[in-house]
Amino acid sequence: MNIALIGYGKMGKAIEEIALQRGHVIVLKIDINNVSEFNQENLSKADAAIEFSSPHSAFDNVMKCLQFKTPVVCGSTGWLDKYEEVKKYCVDNNSAFLYSSNYSIGVNIFFELNKRLAELMASHNEYDVSMTEIHHTQKKDAPSGTAITLSEQILEKIKRKKVWVNHISDNADELEIISERIDPAPGTHQIKYSSAIDDIEIIHTAHNRMGFATGAVLAAEFIKGKKGVFNMKDVLGF
Secondary structure, X not given: OEEEEEOOOHHHHHHHHHHHHOOOEXXXXXXXXXXXXXXXXXXXXXXXXXXXXXXXXXXXXXXXXXXXXXXXXXXXXOOHXXXXXXXXXXXXXXXEEEEOOOOOXXXXXXXXXXXXXXXXXXXOOOOEEEEEEEEOOXXXXXXXXXXXXXXXXXXXXXXXXXXXXXXXXXXXXXXXXXXXXXXXXXXXXXXXXXXXXXXXXXXXXXXXXXXXXXHHHHHHHHHOOOOEEEOHHHHHOO
């Protein structure tokens, strides 16, 4: 299939590598140096677009793809205050949109483990739960989109926690997320349940960007020719 890359940084280049390995063609590569080429004529050459840019540009990039009816897979985080607006525009414009806070197959399995563990721990008030996420120093948002997804899953199951916060907290109502930025870490997420007796931890550690890139290409393959709003659970059949 023909793929447009909207955002051609480290993730964009990793996605390109995986896409070419899988026999696809990159027909458009957009970064800050050629924004003028991000137009309907060039997008029309693509069966799908994969958007990995930055929090401040992701919304506009996605909306442009939807406007021109190019199915778009978005992996940018830090813009989700406008997520519902994008979903509505996608449906109203009969377009196709797929968003995930993390495209790694391993992370999406980790999401399912997190939900199940939180469900098991919900009645055990003697355990406090906290989270740590570690990324490279170039990551612009904190906490990570993946950490937010994990925290929202926990809050849904563990009602004694009311809200997540991105700092150390002694408030029993708050789910503490600690964000660390250390090079060259591509991404680690640790969830810890602590009691006076023992600790229970689950950890996902990415070794490189290829897991994220592979999932993004799988998502583009999935969304080709479709209409509607999707996520990685649709892609993976969870």
